[in-house]
Amino acid sequence: MPLAIPFDNAYARLPERFYVRMAPEPVAAPRLVKLNRPLADLMGLDADALESAEGVAMLAGNATPAGAAPLAAAYAGHQFGGWSPQLGDGRAILLGEVIGRDGVRRDIQLKGSGRTPFSRMGDGRAVLGPVLREYIVGEAMHALGVPTTRALAAVTTGEIVVRERPLPGAVLTRVAQSHIRVGTFQFFAARGDREAVKTLLDHAIARHYPEAADSPNPPLAFLEGVIARQAALIARWQALGFIHGVMNTDNMAISGETIDYGPCAFIDDHHPDRVFSSIDHGGRYAYANQPGIGQWNLVRLAQCLLPLIDEDDAKALDAAQAAIDGYIAAFETAWAAAFRAKLGLARAEEGDAALAADLLSRMAANGADFTLTFRRLRDASLSGPEDDAPLRALFADPAAFDAWADRWRARLARESDPAECRALMARANPVYIPRNHRVQEAIAAAEGAGDFAPFERLLAVLAEPFTPRDETAAYETPPRPEEVVRATFCGT
Ligand code: AMP
Ligand code: MG
Secondary structure: OOOOOOEOOOHHHOOHHHEEEOOOOOOOOOEEEEEOHHHHHHOOOOHHHHHOHHHHHHHHOOOOOOOOOOEEEOOOEEEOOEEEOOOOOOOEEEEEEEEOOOOOEEEEEEEOEOOOOOOOOOOOEEEHHHHHHHHHHHHHHHHOOOOEOEEEEEEEEEEEEEOOOEEEEEEEEEEEOOOOEHHHHHHHHHOOOHHHHHHHHHHHHHHHOHHHHHOOOHHHHHHHHHHHHHHHHHHHHHHHOEEOOOOOHHHOEOOOOEOOOOOOEEOOEOOOOOOOEOOOOOOOOOHHHHHHHHHHHHHHHHHHHHHHHOOOHHHHHHHHHHHHHHHHHHHHHHHHHHHHHHHOOOOOOOOHHHHHHHHHHHHHHHOOEHHHHHHHHHHHOOOOHHHOHHHHOOOOOHHHHHHHHHHHHHHHOOOOOHHHHHHHHHHHOOOOOOOHHHHHHHHHHHHHHOOOHHHHHHHHHHOOOOOOOHHHHHHHOOOOHHHOOOOEOOOO
């Protein structure tokens, strides 16, 4: 079936110094692992054509479809706090953009598509395990209602990629509202290329924050918009127990989507210091640090925009500082709203955030499973303490839960509509999250025996995360001690 992709490539119309035009590097023997048919449909793409040999050739980087304007984008970034003036797409190629049935413009990017001038020491390739992890977790986040990049497809390359051991190579087709990062602004700002920062800003405003164009100070309105979306996004992560793992400024998308799923994971037994990434030795990106790191990254963005916010340095700084200060309030509001919903509280009361924070600290002190605690609270909202056994069992010291539950029930009693409370909780507390041991199980089967059945099953379970199903109850439970995955490796 002929492949006709209605590309409309805005980024490729930006000046030449924003990227290097180049095609992906072909691979030996492409094989389709998975095509995301619902996403293809949403994007107005012909799913059957994408599954044809010609389609798979494109998804592997072996053929460039008509209308594509392939490029590797330039960006910089702070990695674990250290400045890297040049990162860029070292193993990714943006094929182009399409406008979907929903009117949304999306990038189509191949990740793992070979070396580029930005590869530095890397081989430009991706391995199957991290490709499947990104596919699974991105789709899970989407189903959970979290803004995220998504996987359109995964293919294996028929090539071996050497990491800590030889592993099967793969290419992920990633779809994002754009791949503009905080680090993209930093790339130009660090070079003193004010004109490029302005060009990038205009592009990003038109694409993601059109309302900012009508504001008296568009650069400031843009900054405020990015801050608002990041505050809301990171509050969603906290409410799900999601740990990104590599919140470098090059991994923070201007669109407000979660991007670059590397050593990310969901928490099982809760602890604020929880870290999974094997390279995060100091715990910089631990669960409890994510909100603060979000602000740190936004300060880096603000610095890039200062000269555009006001000609007068002091005025620019004041305005940017006020916007940055607003992050904390925006985050706290979003956090309180998310946790109020998790506790079934429809109205806001003074002590609600403290009540939620107290539960989290009791969970941490007692090794309670993050997702199961809130999932079981769904049921407990309609019953009394006499039926709390399943919840109490999650706490090393069940009395720690009892003391909290008394206060929670007293607070719930001040709500007027129990059905509404229950509905809130059912939408806020998932039954199924991509538990690390399940992700690992899917990866191991695919890598070892080429068996993609566990990957498919897990995707199907996670597509409907809020509805309990008897036949998939096993996916609710935390790992047994021997199944616990302590570290996830960086997405290279
Ligand atoms: P990441 O840790 O995936 O966010 O990537 C950080 C930087 O390293 C980006 O510039 C990537 O393009 C680059 N990079 C990561 N892995 C590879 C690889 N295998 N080959 C070339 N560049 C890579
Ligand atoms: Mg990255």
